[in-house]
Structure formats: C-alpha cells, structure tokens
Amino acid sequence: MRFLALFVAVCAAGCSAPERNAAGDASAGRVAIERHQCGACHVIPDIVDARGDVGPPLADYGRRVYLAGKFPQDPALLERWIRDAPSLEPRTAMPRTDVTEREARDIAAYLRRLR
Amino acid sequence: MMHADLSRLPQSALDPASDPAWLIHQLGLVLYIGTGAIFVLVMALVLYGVLSPPRRVDARAWVIGGGIVFPVAVLTALFLYALHVGHALSVAPARAADIEVTGRMWWWDVRYNDAPSGAAVALANELYIPVGRPVEVALRTRDVIHSFWVPALAGKVDMIPGRTNRLVLHAREAGTFRGQCAEYCGMQHAWMALHVVAVPENEYRAWLERQAAPAREPDDARLRRGRDLLLRENCDTCHTIRGTRAAGTLGPDLTHVGSRSSLGAGRLDNSVATLAAWIAGSQSIKPGNLMPSYTAYSGEELRLVAAYLASLK
Numbered sequence: 410m411r412f413l414a415l416f417v418a419v420c421a422a423g424c425s426a427p428e429r430n431a432a433g434d435a436s437a438g439r440v441a442i443e444r445h446q447c448g449a450c451h452v453i454p455d456i457v458d459a460r461g462d463v464g465p466p467l468a469d470y471g472r473r474v475y476l477a478g479k480f481p482q483d484p485a486l487l488e489r490w491i492r493d494a495p496s497l498e499p500r501t502a503m504p505r506t507d508v509t510e511r512e513a514r515d516i517a518a519y520l521r522r523l524r
Numbered sequence: 525m526m527h528a529d530l531s532r533l534p535q536s537a538l539d540p541a542s543d544p545a546w547l548i549h550q551l552g553l554v555l556y557i558g559t560g561a562i563f564v565l566v567m568a569l570v571l572y573g574v575l576s577p578p579r580r581v582d583a584r585a586w587v588i589g590g591g592i593v594f595p596v597a598v599l600t601a602l603f604l605y606a607l608h609v610g611h612a613l614s615v616a617p618a619r620a621a622d623i624e625v626t627g628r629m630w631w632w633d634v635r636y637n638d639a640p641s642g643a644a645v646a647l648a649n650e651l652y653i654p655v656g657r658p659v660e661v662a663l664r665t666r667d668v669i670h671s672f673w674v675p676a677l678a679g680k681v682d683m684i685p686g687r688t689n690r691l692v693l694h695a696r697e698a699g700t701f702r703g704q705c706a707e708y709c710g711m712q713h714a715w716m717a718l719h720v721v722a723v724p725e726n727e728y729r730a731w732l733e734r735q736a737a738p739a740r741e742p743d744d745a746r747l748r749r750g751r752d753l754l755l756r757e758n759c760d761t762c763h764t765i766r767g768t769r770a771a772g773t774l775g776p777d778l779t780h781v782g783s784r785s786s787l788g789a790g791r792l793d794n795s796v797a798t799l800a801a802w803i804a805g806s807q808s809i810k811p812g813n814l815m816p817s818y819t820a821y822s823g824e825e826l827r828l829v830a831a832y833l834a835s836l837k
Contacts, residue, residue, distance in 0.1 A: 446792055449801035449809055463805040495827065502804065502823030504796045504830055
C-alpha cells in the first residue's frame with residue numbers, strides 16, 4: 410500500500426505533462442495552429458497546408474526583432490496579437506481570432522522556436 | 525451550430541447511418557465474406573492436390589461441378605441479390621424533390637423546395653435533413669460530371685450534364701456526415717466536400733425557416749459598413765444575399781453564410797478569420813476556383829467585410 414502511495418506521488422510529480430508551463434508548449438501550439446487554420450493566411454514551417462499569401466510568412470519568426478514591423482518582441486504582446494491583433498493595430502488585416510489564452514501561449518511558444 | 529473538427533467527421537461506407545447505406549454495406553459484407561470463403565476453399569484444394577499422395581480423381585466431375593455449376597449458381601444468386609438491392613435503392617420520381625443539389629466546379633449549390641413560406645432557400649455545401657423521414661434529392665450539374673457521395677447515408681450517384689438523377693436520403697440517427705465529390709472533376713476535385721446534418725424534424729423545420737428568411741439589416745454600423753464595402757467591390761456580380769441588392773448566381777448564395785460549417789466546400793472551417801483569408805486569398809487557398817483573391821480592401825476593410833459575412837447567421 411505504501412509502495413502504491415509512493416508510486417502515485419512520484420507519478421503525480423513527474424508524469425503530468427512536463428512540457429506545460431507558463432512559457433507555453435510548442436507542440437500543443439502546433440496543434441492549435443492547425444486547428445485554427447492559421448495557414449490559410451501564413452506560410453508556417455512544419456504545419457500541414459500552411460501556404461497562405463494573405464499575411465507575412467512566419468518561417469523564421471523567432472529571429473524577428475519587431476512584431477508586425479512595429480512592436481518590440483514581448484511574449485505577452487505576441488499572445489495578445491494572436492488573439493486580438495486589431496486592438497494593437499487598428500489598420501491590420503488580421504482579424505480577432507477565437508484562440509484561447511492558453512492556445513495563444515502555446516502558439517507563441519511554437520513561433521518563437523522558428524529560427 | 526458549432527462543428528469543432530470537420531476533418532474528423534465520419535465518411536465511411538462501412539459505418540452506415542441509413543437504410544440504403546446499410547443495404548449497400550450488407551451487399552459488401554456478403555461479397556467480402558463470400559469471396560474470402562471461396563478463396564480459402566480454392567487454396568485448400570490446391571494444397572490438397574499438391575500435398576496428398578497421387579490418386580485418381582474424377583476430372584470431369586470436378587470441371588463440371590467446380591468450373592461450371594458452382595460459379596453459375598453463385599453468380600446467378602449474386603446477380604439476383606444485386607438486382608434486388610438496386611431495385612430497393614432506386615427512386616421513382618413520383619413527386620417533386622425536396623432538395624436540389626447542383627454540382628459546380630468545385631462546390632455544391634443547394635436549394636430547398638419545401639419551405640413552408642414558399643420562399644426560395646439557397647445555400648451551399650451543406651444539407652440539413654430530418655431524421656427518420658426519407659428526403660428526395662434531385663442531382664444536377666452546371667458544368668462537368670460530378671458525383672454526389674455521402675457514404676454513411678447512400679450510394680454514390682453521378683451528376684450528369686443535361687440529366688436529373690434522384691437519390692433518397694433517409695437518416696436513421698442524428699449526426700453530421702461528410703460527403704465528397706466522387707467523380708474526378710478538375711483541379712480542386714479533392715476539395716469538393718459537403719456536409720449532411722441530420723436533425724430532429726422540429727429542428728429541421730426551424731432551420732429551414734431561418735434559411736428562408738432574408739438577411740437582416742445589421743444593427744451595428746460597422747457591419748453595415750462591411751456590407752457596403754462588399755457591394756463596393758461588386759461581390760454581388762457573383763453572389764446573392766437575399767435582402768440586399770446582391771443577386772449574382774455564379775457563386776454560392778451568401779444570405780446565411782455565417783451559419784455554415786465550412787468555407788470553400790470543406791476547404792476551411794468557417795470563422796471571421798477564415799472568411800477574411802478566403803476573400804483576400806481564395807486563389808492561394810483553393811487555386812483555380814472561380815473567385816479571384818480580392819486584394820483591393822485595406823486591412824481594416826477586409827475585417828469589416830468578413831465580420832459582416834460572419835454575422836449572416
């Protein structure tokens with residue numbers, strides 16, 4: 410019985426989604442990018458069917474100095490941009506999305522890894 | 525109605541959800557099992573012939589029995605069975621069809637005739653049908669040969685220029701079933717999908733009534749601006765929005781486009797974002813389709829037009 414309790418305790422500490430943290434989970438981000446069909450507008454590496462030409466290609470997004478060509482890179486800002494770009498730049502063509510906060514964090518993590 | 529993941533909808537003839545689909549599945553099962561059994565039997569005879577000690581057999585009896593009598597009996601039985609299934613699936617065009625579906629390169633024009641109001645109901649790439657009642661569908665094409673195939677509900681029926689073919693959809697259970705053009709029809713054949721949504725009768729009636737209504741004048745000034753921008757770029761040359769001056773017929777009716785689950789015949793899930801993507805990038809998203817990519821809108825204007833279309837529920 411004690412062994413079982415120990416096993417459960419170890420598992421609870423070690424087995425529960427180690428990649429998930431405040432910084433976002435890039436592999437979950439990839440799933441979210443496909444689900445929200447970001448590729449309809451953007452070229453995104455390793456995303457199925459992401460060949461859009463409406464928005465900028467995101468091929469090496471992790472190396473971009475400015476977000477949307479005008480905002481210094483900042484994780485919170487990128488997450489806000491993904492969910493509600495017009496609130497940052499009223500003239501953008503990128504609409505508000507129904508991406509959740511959690512998904513935005515994961516998508517941002519995926520984009521930052523593109524170098 | 526939200527459709528979370530269109531790509532995972534059932535689209536299999538092995539998972540029938542209607543009586544005709546079940547008849548076809550049954551015919552399939554008889555063939556898979558029957559041919560499997562005959563194959564095993566023949567292989568067993570071959571092995572026996574090779575491995576058993578030599579002895580005299582009655583060759584004439586084997587040739588006549590196994591080579592003539594057996595195949596004639598099996599094929600005759602199968603022929604009669606297939607005739608029976610074909611007869612059960614065929615439709616006598618005794619009355620007006622409930623739904624008219626016209627294949628276009630590369631989408632489905634859908635019209636309903638039995639709206640209680642008598643108003644025209646037109647939409648695209650999506651059919652609602654009531655559960656538990658047969659619905660007759662007239663199938664036509666405006667251009668090349670297409671084939672209407674919703675495997676869970678019925679066999680495939682070709683749409684042939686100059687002809688009207690008929691099909692009965694009779695869903696046993698509620699659900700959303702994916703269909704697909706099953707006759708190669710050009711560059712975007714693979715992206716010519718449709719969805720059949722089977723709902724209880726009262727829901728079906730309510731849906732039909734909503735679809736029959738014209739588009740409402742938007743309350744929101746931004747949405748009105750989106751509508752005006754849409755007319756400014758002459759979207760009405762190809763599209764109809766009942767309740768506005770847009771009355772084009774080259775492209776899908778957009779009166780309630782916001783209520784539909786997909787864009788571009790299953791190409792994209794429907795949302796404000798994908799609507800904007802489609803307007804500005806339809807040629808990169810579905811190359812060769814009749815709609816040009818509209819690149820004249822400013823970013824803000826594009827969002828307003830997309831928001832207006834999404835509001836047409």
